[in-house]
Amino acid sequence: MRDRFSEIAARGAGLAVVGNGSRVFASAFREDMELPPGVTLLVDPELRAYRAAGLRRGRVEALSPRVAWNGLRAFRAGFRQTGIEGDPWQLGGAFVLRPDGACTFRHQSREAGDHAELERVLAALAPDAEPVVESAA
Amino acid sequence: MRISTRLAGIELEDWRGEPLALGTLWRERPVVLVFIRHFG
Numbered sequence: 001m002r003d004r005f006s007e008i009a010a011r012g013a014g015l016a017v018v019g020n021g022s023r024v025f026a027s028a029f030r031e032d033m034e035l036p037p038g039v040t041l042l043v044d045p046e047l048r049a050y051r052a053a054g055l056r057r058g059r060v061e062a063l064s065p066r067v068a069w070n071g072l073r074a075f076r077a078g079f080r081q082t083g084i085e086g087d088p089w090q091l092g093g094a095f096v097l098r099p100d101g102a103c104t105f106r107h108q109s110r111e112a113g114d115h116a117e118l119e120r121v122l123a124a125l126a127p128d129a130e131p132v133v134e135s136a137a
Numbered sequence: 138m139r140i141s142t143r144l145a146g147i148e149l150e151d152w153r154g155e156p157l158a159l160g161t162l163w164r165e166r167p168v169v170l171v172f173i174r175h176f177g
Contacts, residue, residue, distance in 0.1 A: 013167040018149065021176040026152040029176040042149040042157065049159060052143040055172055086175035095170045097163040101141040104167075112174060125167055134139050 004118055005036050011125040013096075016040040018049055021086035047090060055108055056091045096124040102131040144170075 008015050017039060019026055026043045035041060044050060050057070094116035096105035105124030107116035123129065145160030162168040 008169055011167075013169060014162060015169045016162050016171070018170070018172045019176045020173075023150065023152055023154060025176040030152055040157070040162065041152045042159075043152065044149050049144060049147050049149060050172055052147060053140060053172060088175065090174060092172040092174045094172070095140060096167060097141045097144075097170060098167045099163055099165060101139055101145075101163075103140050105169075106140070109174070116171075121169055125169070 004122070005039060007122055008125065009038060011122065013125050014038070014040065016042060018042045018044050019086060020044050020047055020050060020090050025086065045086070047087065050090055053093060053095065053108070055093045056110070057087070057089050094121060096121060103134060104129040104131055106132045
């Protein structure tokens with residue numbers, strides 16, 4: 001996502017990243033990942049936003065059989081996990097939210113390594129992108 | 138309830154310790170909001 005920030009910005013959108021570790025780790029993460037200055041980096045150690053976003057948490061969810069394949073895929077792509085700074089059982093996700101409150105993209109990870117498809121994220125930034133169906137709950 | 142509504146009132150700190158209400162992220166323009174598993 002970081003590498004596509006310019007494409008996100010070119011579509012008139014912002015990029016915000018939420019992590020569940022402390023600010024100390026967020027600062028190191030920002031440097032290690034070389035996040036562009038325009039990226040907003042937030043911390044949520046109490047997982048309030050993670051819960052509100054309906055993101056999964058638990059050992060079964062984090063360690064499904066597909067995790068090994070996802071890890072291999074990430075390794076081949078050049079990514080190296082250096083350590084876990086935060087809740088190891090919390091899974092992530094991604095959303096595209098518009099000023100009118102509509103959500104045009106929603107991805108709630110099913111297991112570790114299950115990431116949002118960037119092309120679908122970019123497509124969700126199109127002015128005519130349809131909102132996803134959200135439950136009434 | 139829409140996810141934007143559920144998230145809008147939540148206030149988090151940025152990496153420098155500055156508080157920010159999530160709803161301000163998409164108040165004026167769309168935002169890609171990414172939740173990562175962990176730092177590292």
